[in-house]
Amino acid sequence: MLQGREIAVLGAGIGGLAVAQALAQRGARVTLLEQAPALTEVGAGIQISPNGVAVLDGLGLGAAARRAGVESRAVVLRHGPSGRSVARMEFAKHPQPRPYLMMHRADLIGVLEQGARQAGVDICLDQRIRSVEAAGPGVRLTQQDGKMTVPFLVGADGLRSRTRALLNGADAPRFTGQVAWRAVIGAGGEASAVSTVEMGPGRHLVRYPIRGGVQMNIVGIREQETWSEEGWKHVDDPDNLRAAFAGFSPRVRKLLDRVETVNIWGLFRHPVAPHWHGGQVALVGDAAHPTLPFLAQGANLALEDAWMLAACLDALPEDEALAAYQQRRVPRVSRAIAAAEANARNYHHANPLKVAVGHTGLRMLSRAAPGLLLSKFDWLYGHDVTAEPVPQAA
Numbered sequence: 001m002l003q004g005r006e007i008a009v010l011g012a013g014i015g016g017l018a019v020a021q022a023l024a025q026r027g028a029r030v031t032l033l034e035q036a037p038a039l040t041e042v043g044a045g046i047q048i049s050p051n052g053v054a055v056l057d058g059l060g061l062g063a064a065a066r067r068a069g070v071e072s073r074a075v076v077l078r079h080g081p082s083g084r085s086v087a088r089m090e091f092a093k094h095p096q097p098r099p100y101l102m103m104h105r106a107d108l109i110g111v112l113e114q115g116a117r118q119a120g121v122d123i124c125l126d127q128r129i130r131s132v133e134a135a136g137p138g139v140r141l142t143q144q145d146g147k148m149t150v151p152f153l154v155g156a157d158g159l160r161s162r163t164r165a166l167l168n169g170a171d172a173p174r175f176t177g178q179v180a181w182r183a184v185i186g187a188g189g190e191a192s193a194v195s196t197v198e199m200g201p202g203r204h205l206v207r208y209p210i211r212g213g214v215q216m217n218i219v220g221i222r223e224q225e226t227w228s229e230e231g232w233k234h235v236d237d238p239d240n241l242r243a244a245f246a247g248f249s250p251r252v253r254k255l256l257d258r259v260e261t262v263n264i265w266g267l268f269r270h271p272v273a274p275h276w277h278g279g280q281v282a283l284v285g286d287a288a289h290p291t292l293p294f295l296a297q298g299a300n301l302a303l304e305d306a307w308m309l310a311a312c313l314d315a316l317p318e319d320e321a322l323a324a325y326q327q328r329r330v331p332r333v334s335r336a337i338a339a340a341e342a343n344a345r346n347y348h349h350a351n352p353l354k355v356a357v358g359h360t361g362l363r364m365l366s367r368a369a370p371g372l373l374l375s376k377f378d379w380l381y382g383h384d385v386t387a388e389p390v391p392q393a394a
Helices: 014-025 050-058 062-068 105-118 162-168 238-244 250-256 298-315 318-347 352-368
Strands: 006-010 029-033 045-048 074-079 085-090 101-104 122-124 129-135 138-143 146-150 153-155 174-186 194-200 203-210 215-223 234-236 262-269 281-283
Touching: 006 014, 006 138, 006 146, 014 029, 014 105, 014 153, 014 298, 045 050, 045 105, 045 203, 045 298, 050 062, 050 298, 062 101, 062 105, 101 105, 101 203, 101 215, 105 122, 129 162, 153 162, 162 281, 174 238, 215 238, 215 250, 234 238, 238 250, 238 262, 298 318
Parallel strands: 006 029, 006 153, 029 122, 074 194, 153 281
Antiparallel strands: 045 101, 074 085, 129 138, 138 146, 174 215, 174 262, 194 203, 203 215, 234 262
């Protein structure tokens, strides 16, 4: 039911590029509108778990993504202040049919952009959309130099989504009491194909290799009482990052001594949008369900959204398709968001007794049953949205 349909996608991030390609591969004529003047290098590292790789495989981009990424062999949990190992979760001990990839965000964007262009998507850059309004049978987009009307719009326009606001009104995000820094440094010969989490009172630090192991991505998260503005593009003094983790092991401090530039952002909790569609508009990714980073699922859930929206629109009349899309996605993304929040609490225990008991239990479990710790997330990482039955018309 997508053959020949004209669809516009707002936002050329991961979800926007993926949904544009998924729609175009099913026969839609897709225009992708992006406010940036070029799809240049932005952001830092990103982790694509097997459920996200399943979508990349479905789009025909799996081989390119594997070449661009580093396949993770394990997740290592450490006690940050002492440097002691707490647990090592080897993926080979509980294998999934697809890998866990560690990538630079720009490299994934490059893979998705190439796929979208090859599918025939018309990517229009420097499109600064000021407002989105319902306009009879279509959607009116107001730009700096005029207006355009599109017959159907997919909002992939992120945290400050104008399409989300059109469907749901103004959002009121809540500060979580946590801020995050992120930086990229040269690996300096230290990078192995693992993701390491250093846990401490009220904070944790994640590091993993990207770009063939030449670079290392670092994300540090600390609890604090106040923060004013959302968004990850705020530049900070690297000394603030170093001060936040000054109580961690010498190995971590030496790593942070090499950070030259760093960004900081406040972590805000947004509710899952009550309405993912309305009129001639649908939402994907952060526009529908902003996701905290504690399970690295923001990009993966956006990829899943992209596939499911295209599959529903191709199989069902529009109204049924949009209802089926939201119905299928809301329970899963809600569960993932809740699991991410629980992960943050587990990393940040400050009570020494809880830390000792919890870490001892993790250490014993990882030795006695190394696959068991990973199996608790089979519902998340082991899911393949591309294998879900295609919706059928009523």
